[in-house]
Amino acid sequence: MNLKKSAIAAAIVGACVSSLANSKTLVWEDNFDGDSIDKSVWTYDVGNSGWGNNELQTYTDDTANAYVEDGNLIIQALQNDDGSFTSARLKSLGRMTYKYGTIEARIKLPDLDAGLWPAFWQLGGDYGQVGWPACGELDILEAGMAEALSAGTVNSEVSGAFHWWHESDDYTGQADYGQSKNLVDDFGSSTDLTEDYHIFGMTWTPDSIVMWVDDEANEVISIGSDDPAFDEFRQHHFLILNLAVGGIFPEIYANSEITAPMPAKMYVDYVRIYDNDDSSYSTEIALAEDTAKNGDVGVFSEGSNLSESLQLGTDTEMYVWNQNSMTATVSAEAAEGDEALEFDITAGEWFGMGFWMHYDLNLMNYENGHLNFKMKTTSSQTIGIGISSTGSGDAWVDLVDGDDTYGLERDGEWHQVSIPLSKLGVDFNTISQAFMIRGDAASEDFVLAIDDIYFSESVEKTAPTGVFSLYTETTEANSTFTLGTDGNLYIWGDTLLEATQTPFEGEESLSYYSSGAGWFGMAFTADSYYDLSAFDNDSAALNFALKTSSDTTFKIGMKSGSVSDIGQQWIEFTSGSDPYDFARDGEWHQVSIPVSDFSSEVDMSNVIQLFELLGVDGDISDIEIDDIYFSGGSSDSDNSDNCRPRSHKCHSHQKKHKHRHGGCTPPAQCAQSPRRN
Template sequence: MDRARLFALGTACLGAVALALSPTAHAQNLVWEENFDGPGIDGGTWTYDVGTGCQIGLCGWGNAELQYYTSRPENARIENGRLVIEARRETFEGSPFTSARLKTEGRLHFKYGTLEARIRTPEVGNGLWPAYWMLGVVGVWPERGEIDIMEAGSAAAIAEGMANRRIGGAVHWDYNGHKADYSRDYDSPTDLHTDFRVYRMTWDPEFIRMYIDDVEYFAFDISDPDGASVHEFHQQHYLLLNVAVGGTYTGILSPDGITAPLPGRMEVDYIRLYQDHPESELYIGGDAAIPAGRFGVFTEQPGLAGSLDFGADANLYLWNNLTPIDATPYEGGNVMAFRANAGEWFGLGIIGDVRNMSAYAGGALRFHMRTTTPATFKIGINTSFGDSWVDFVDGGPNYGLVRDGNWHEVTIPFDAFYDLDLHAVRQMFMVVADPHGAPVEFAIDNVYYESP
């Protein structure tokens, strides 16, 4: 949650984000709800971000946060029919605090609707940063878009003695190649952590609006996607809940500056999603699991449980330093065959819609490859946990690859990938290599997932 809030919008963009107050949205159809009434957190709905963010190249989660996120019950659990996210002062994996960040990525996404949650925030001052927010499913931040429905504990609120009475709503997006931000705050007459409040967002093709107990505190005009460069807010988003400790939003970057009472608990009683707009979309991963068998990523073999449709729901992207070359396919009429020049990294990725490949856990990624290069390269998959790679080092484990210029079948068990979330696969196949001393040529074909 990057909180840079001083982006200077041009006149045209300011017109697109002007406030426009209106009554709370009319009643809609309840399409999904989470009441936290099971014995534990439902893995079919929620997954976790774990660590400090360094594992995905985003130390401090991009905001200089001080906590280590875990999936332990000490930090996230169900108590008395409520989700509890608890920040604790404890040394863990080199960090001075722990907490949890839950998300529905790959499990629940939606476009347009009314989302409401009954939440009690922790006593935030000084240093806790609870948040109830959303990220776009597609793209890289900020191009994917971010909608912050509720967050508390800002540096300005601390400075003004309002830490436990002020919440904020915000959106972040890409405005013609620059990160753009728009935010509004609400000051409560009483401390917010003393009771539950209902936080509601209404989202349609015209506006994103936010409310606390039916009082509107934020409105953002998205009715002109081209003029305001707000296409991000016309695509599916997923939900996140977390309590951060410290960070740029709070203005506290040292463990010694955290004076908020710890453990600090955010409690969530329920979350409900209503929809009725004809352009609304709803993705529930449990209802969209790909059947077991063989799933075609780049193959023309028959008898598949499903396959990517290039040009419709998937595309091959050449990231850097790859020139197509002629090669005879292993099967069918298509092949990925490329030449990479010396001295530069190379890479490619097959990117598609998010897919629930959970039926393939315990299975393998299979493909055919031919090359003579001794260069080290990586094969990867991108999921809700980020990129996961398997190294191919000449003389090391090569999973069936022989570098003799002939076609060989490569089989990589999914267990060989580190931190893989097959419930939410975004890039089903990637190849990357660091700069190397000689040109590299390779061909890849017949790429598919196989269940156990």
């Protein structure tokens, strides 16, 4: 969305584009007619990085910022009590891409004066491999520009733009070309951007691209794109819809300078893609299910079990990141087949390697599966195993000497290692590095060999009904989460220390005080995803006993899905206004949170963190929790004879690092590589 009009870029665009044919056939649409955003099409960008444009808002996946209502997708910017802003940015990355055709979105914008920056745009599908601007960017709608703010026309001025990496005899480098038009003055519209819906469209062919408003005759900007320098615009693109606050486009960089009325709502009635009915080309639509892999997919394997094997040089490349410390050779001493990879690691420097993908590998069917490989070494060095995705970055599991959780022993023999992919929280639709190894500087040289690397598909999820217990000794349950078998209880970043227990029921409780980190957190994290759909009803509840005498604010949460900060919901407990009749009197109180208070954000069919505690506003002097269970899980065949009391609690509390993005919202993979007390 960075609009930087370049004289060089302007000189190389086509001077005019031929008139467009009106005949076209609808091939894809999202009319937002349901009761929620279609997650098979849209995912989110989240965070407050500024997005390369010095934007002010924090993007979230909260239903307060993006939701469906009355046949519209509504993207809503909100201002918090401290003056900060939240909003939403939706993208179809890894879910839907297209190439060529006519695209339209019917949109009504909020009052943009001053500082709002709405956009409907798209990026090339190879964004994860080549980055920006080499992937190409097409901005079909942008509004809120500084020039229009100064002229008092911001609510009627629209912009279209192109960004790409241009290579030719005349110029090599970043190229940007944009133009703006006024709906009222240039196109004779009777309404501005805020008074009514307008259709923002683009007609995209192998030879030209035209962006327009309401009618193809209302051209905002166009280029002739038949030159090889425009290859970025001859590939599949994914869509983005967002409402930014501040940044380089409105040239506003302080919260206090945002004067646009809040809340601000961007209404999207539909997005539609048409084939242009041209015999020389056709529109291509690619949905996630079209590119999804199935079966055992090999990364470096000759196994007979494989349904498909990635090919070096075609699908993937292997890179050693630090050749000063890591040397790769092919060994004939394979665990299977004829070849294995052997790495000589030199002491004194970090080491690392990865299998980089030529395209985003779609492993949407593997989120609850396993990463499998054979490894041998005699080193006691901690070895990180990871994967990376375009949509959400990388994730790692540490193989620690003395902990054979995943199967590795340090005896110089081949061992089968199997890591649940639930421990590697990434966007599985967009895997950009299929396998990675890393480690800190070793104290002595060692050899590491690896072979038979492959992914196995998702296993069936556990789907409890009736009463599902997490931590109780007396509540009768239809099914039980067994610590050490089904998952574990993790303390994040050593932020909580065990205190004297005064159980609400039974013989044990979870009793803590802060270690002084300034924040604290813990979670019951499953080893594989749970399907809690039976509890997605108006009668189900998350029940627990709670007591504290501290005034520190804390949150109770649940987390679904594999991507950090997406699919998570927190219920805040604040002294003086605690919910659910909880009192901070140092006595036990039973709390029942309706599951519906979580399910607006949490995908109950895909839960990984079943119960979370988080505090980010300082330390807590005392907090004790007990008798945790879900109730009200509907089933067509609940059988009371299956009810049984939990026989014991596990008190081997596992500890993990705090969340890498600021230490506030723990990711789904926080439960990797546990260390027992």
